Amino acid sequence: MKQTRNCACPHDTQNKRKQILDAAYIVFSRKGYHKATVDEIISLADTGKGTVYNYFVNKEQLFYTLIKEHSLPFEAILTGIVASKKMPLEKVEAIIKAFLDFYIENADLWRVVMYEVRGLGVEGYSNFTHEQRAQYEAWFNQTIGMIEKVLVEGKQHGVIRLQCNANRVAHSIFSVIVTSVFRNFIGEDIGETAHNITELVLYGVAAD
Amino acid sequence: MKQTRNCACPHDTQNKRKQILDAAYIVFSRKGYHKATVDEIISLADTGKGTVYNYFVNKEQLFYTLIKEHSLPFEAILTGIVASKKMPLEKVEAIIKAFLDFYIENADLWRVVMYEVRGLGVEGYSNFTHEQRAQYEAWFNQTIGMIEKVLVEGKQHGVIRLQCNANRVAHSIFSVIVTSVFRNFIGEDIGETAHNITELVLYGVAAD
Amino acid sequence: MKQTRNCACPHDTQNKRKQILDAAYIVFSRKGYHKATVDEIISLADTGKGTVYNYFVNKEQLFYTLIKEHSLPFEAILTGIVASKKMPLEKVEAIIKAFLDFYIENADLWRVVMYEVRGLGVEGYSNFTHEQRAQYEAWFNQTIGMIEKVLVEGKQHGVIRLQCNANRVAHSIFSVIVTSVFRNFIGEDIGETAHNITELVLYGVAAD
Amino acid sequence: MKQTRNCACPHDTQNKRKQILDAAYIVFSRKGYHKATVDEIISLADTGKGTVYNYFVNKEQLFYTLIKEHSLPFEAILTGIVASKKMPLEKVEAIIKAFLDFYIENADLWRVVMYEVRGLGVEGYSNFTHEQRAQYEAWFNQTIGMIEKVLVEGKQHGVIRLQCNANRVAHSIFSVIVTSVFRNFIGEDIGETAHNITELVLYGVAAD
DNA sequence: CATGAATGAGTATTCATTCAT
DNA sequence: GATGAATGAATACTCATTCAT
Numbered sequence A, B, C, D: 001m002k003q004t005r006n007c008a009c010p011h012d013t014q015n016k017r018k019q020i021l022d023a024a025y026i027v028f029s030r031k032g033y034h035k036a037t038v039d040e041i042i043s044l045a046d047t048g049k050g051t052v053y054n055y056f057v058n059k060e061q062l063f064y065t066l067i068k069e070h071s072l073p074f075e076a077i078l079t080g081i082v083a084s085k086k087m088p089l090e091k092v093e094a095i096i097k098a099f100l101d102f103y104i105e106n107a108d109l110w111r112v113v114m115y116e117v118r119g120l121g122v123e124g125y126s127n128f129t130h131e132q133r134a135q136y137e138a139w140f141n142q143t144i145g146m147i148e149k150v151l152v153e154g155k156q157h158g159v160i161r162l163q164c165n166a167n168r169v170a171h172s173i174f175s176v177i178v179t180s181v182f183r184n185f186i187g188e189d190i191g192e193t194a195h196n197i198t199e200l201v202l203y204g205v206a207a208d
Numbered sequence E: 001c002a003t004g005a006a007t008g009a010g011t012a013t014t015c016a017t018t019c020a021t
Numbered sequence F: 001g002a003t004g005a006a007t008g009a010a011t012a013c014t015c016a017t018t019c020a021t
Helices: A015-035 A038-045 A049-055 A059-083 A088-105 A107-118 A130-156 A166-182 A190-203 B013-035 B038-045 B049-055 B059-083 B088-105 B107-118 B130-156 B166-182 B190-203 C015-035 C038-045 C049-055 C059-083 C088-105 C107-118 C130-156 C166-182 C190-203 D013-035 D038-045 D049-055 D059-083 D088-105 D107-118 D130-156 D166-182 D190-203
Strands: none
Touching: A015 A038, A015 A049, A015 A059, A015 A107, A038 A049, A059 A088, A059 A107, A059 A130, A088 A107, A088 A130, A088 A166, A088 A190, A107 A166, A107 B107, A130 A166, A166 A190, A166 B166, A166 B190, A190 B166, B013 B038, B013 B049, B013 B059, B013 B107, B038 B049, B059 B088, B059 B107, B059 B130, B088 B107, B088 B130, B088 B166, B088 B190, B107 B166, B130 B166, B166 B190, C015 C038, C015 C049, C015 C059, C015 C107, C038 C049, C059 C088, C059 C107, C059 C130, C088 C107, C088 C130, C088 C166, C088 C190, C107 C166, C107 D107, C130 C166, C166 C190, C166 D166, C166 D190, C190 D166, D013 D038, D013 D049, D013 D059, D013 D107, D038 D049, D059 D088, D059 D107, D059 D130, D088 D107, D088 D130, D088 D166, D088 D190, D107 D166, D130 D166, D166 D190
């Protein structure tokens, strides 16, 4: 009774894997990690249940892979900005813009990462491996570290002034960006939003 | 074989309710909403399973009540600051300090609110009532609205300058506060941390 | 929609537990450990799935408990025979008879113990705890040890001669008994079968 | 990406079959029938999954074939002993020795036959065909029948005395042999163990 | 009011088998 | 013949909720 699904293309070898990842992206984004079911993912991926477990050892590792494969290109973009010839304050705006682009695109899924995987449960909250959790954390630190680098560079150029730890300020900036996205504070023009945020973090709210 | 629990007081009627809420506070804080089990709560509350359902219609409403009863006093404190005779910029620092105090005290539980209840799941993520979710949202807006009020007042006094929407700036400030707490960026002296955050949001990171 | 099953008796507290154990006895006997499903057990026990897990931590521990509760009375019977005033050779026959009685009664279930739990799988064969497996082994050794005791006593009285280790001979006798049961070599009269086996192990097959 | 395995020989057609059977021998011996997986077998056989199903219709028939091909040579050896010119009592010891040799060699795998295939499950326990189960049974009876033949021959020569059915006695002797193997009651010298067992079954444990 | 035994819907995962290449 | 990607039926276990006592 085993039926193969209709398949016009011969080289769809890695197709199923992609279908599953795409479906997982959608389902995890909509439902969050815990409420997402493998059944819903395979239904959307138009694949069999076993197929998921051919490509991914379990639900956690599927999620992990999903994040990893979206995270790496983003890190590359950030690295590019940091390494660019821009002036420090321009880099600040550029990097804020890059964060906005990425988080707007991946808002729902990254909310899940931040909320269900990274954020919670010191004690037995999730079933995620300690190594995996550390890796998620490392990814965040990696990207936030890019903001930090730009801040430090700005300080060396004398255009940035840091009341406290650069890392903490970087986290603060990050939080403002993420909040803007998650609270839907993004206007038509992302560039404008990026500019506003930049102004805010650079000059604060105090009147001159 | 029915065992009565040791109970000297005759009016422990509302005692049970409090025991349950106290236990729920601990368990939800430790495990998050989804991983917390009613079994663990009753075990900690030293009560029967049915008793929980005498006082609370279900797990969600128990959580809801828990949050409500902790949220209201906090709102009162904020209201007090807003209504006080302080100067606007002093109010900013005072209100940031109040937020820090509250979120440090209730970090774990409020993380759960933000992450598991409010944050996630447009579609069928949680079993929370639409009304309940709206109420959680309202509470947040209520408290963040206090920041907004102070900002607006400061603007009227000409000591605050708002690049954009006051509400959005209030959310940004809120996010910086919360990030400081959740990332453990709080030093020995909370007042000092409050001051640092205030400086950051007032004057930004740009060198003069 | 939760429905309670019809229940005339008020004190059926430990009833469910017994119903489950009885059903488990039947299903494990028929299907063996691995092929037995919890679904089939609850269906036969006329109980809910959760109930099983209220009384037993998992399938393994259910099986374990089942065996334990049947094993202990048997051990008591054997102990009684060993401690009795009978003559050694009479004890041999009595103990063989007791074994036959027990194994005939519990043939199918004990086959499962011997075949699926005790017998197999040095390496990760079953999911049984090491402690549990050791306990199963201990129960067998306990009962076979009774045979051994009687043999040793007989030797001291000069009516038994042991070519080799008493323990090994006891195991051999045990195997003959078990084989008789599992191969259905039992006639109408169990006493007669016991006598035949006794004759065989006492005097062998060599002609005088 | 299709990789051909290293293969010097052109006629490896039946090689694959042998590789699979050899791997199956190892895996079934280690894990038992149910816990053994086709994946593990092909991994050890260094072959593809489909290949197994080219040679064997399913897992059961693979196991069946494995047993058959090991069983037949053993039967031949037994037949040789029965047909030999030895004296009846010598034949008894010789045949016991032959059984020991074979069961020591194949202890783990035959345990599986006895425990998982033959022994259990009157009703729907395994997926084995009725014919297959009958065949396993027939093989056992075949080999045990050899013991029986020698006993009957001995009786005709007046050196064996049978309290009861020769077949039952043969099974008893068989069970003693198998128990010795499975319980690791075999010393350095298999011949000596064979002698001990022979003594036991011929003369029993009663003192003269 | 307090209790806790009973309940069952919901879910991740395994693995023998198929069949297109 | 050889291969292995795709498949889905089968199954143990959790936990919020109910209700008879």
